[in-house]
Amino acid sequence: MADVIEFDEKIDITDKVCPLTFVTAKVAIEELDDGEVLAIRLNDGEPVQNVPRSFKEDGHQVLKLDDNGDGTYTLYVRKVEE
């Protein structure tokens, strides 16, 4: 259980509202290569409840959700090409 997860790209979707939260994250992961990791900073509430699941449904590998302690979370997702 590694405490620090290395990532290739980081985005912040805390200024976005549904459905742009996941849309933004989805576009960002599409830019990555297979196996690369995206870190996404997102808000508590609906984004943190739904965005991880949406990545799973798209076939990507969710690695970790970190509580940043400021009402935001960071989600780490490894890109899995179809």
Add this chain to the structure above:
Amino acid sequence: MAEAIDYKALKAGGFMKQVQKGYGSLRLQVIGGNLDAKAIKTVAEVAEKYGHGYVHMTSRQGIEIPFIHVNDLQKVKDELKEGGVGTGVCGPRVRTITACQGSEICPSGCIDTYTLAKELDARYFGRELPHKFKFGVTGCQNNCLKAEENDVGIKGGMTVEYKEDACISCGVCVKACREKALTMTDGKVEIDRTKCNNCARCVKSCPTDAWEGTPGYIVSFGGTFGNKIYKAEELVPIIRDKETLFRVTDAAIEYFEANANPSERFRATLQRLGDEGLREVVNKAYEGGN
């Protein structure tokens, strides 16, 4: 047309009297909100030929063709039937079985609602009872189909089991759970069963399938959403299999048939008699008795 029109009989066949004399709105049989393309074409043709060229979508996923003249009714029914479209019912009997799209289509779904709606339709549709009787099937706790506004509402859910070996302690499920039933201590997730509402959001969100979900049916009884509004109540635990489900729905409908006064809704019967009697028969059915 010297003879009087028997509107009660017409109503049983889904024909509802309109303000305009001699005309009615014809209700069609729709199961679980789905209608295939051929049926839609047939409906369109009939609406153009005999109605005013439009249909009305009802509040319970039905379709009605307004402005059908009573003299054309038989022809209309025959043409619909030829095109694979049945007619609906109105009056004191089991009405359209409604359903959301369920697990075959919707990522949130826990049960196959459409198949269940078809089975309920085959089992109960049109059955004569003391008053109207509505079934609704919704796939999950999001409750898009509003299960509790029906006389019998069925909602998909899952009973969940934690597989610690598969868990990567990512923390996603703890946040996905809206009931705050999950907590993580030292990388291990614990569930408070008293808070779990079987929504399966942990199962759906877990990246490593560390939550194993078994689908089930959450059944509630005695809802109405018309003149009076009451939320149907859960009287039995979550049901795991269809055999038990149908035993329970049979028990409920038989209880209503045996105990309701004419023109009395299920909820009114339960208010008059108390819900102990129903509670007893549905729980007996749940346990396996008749």
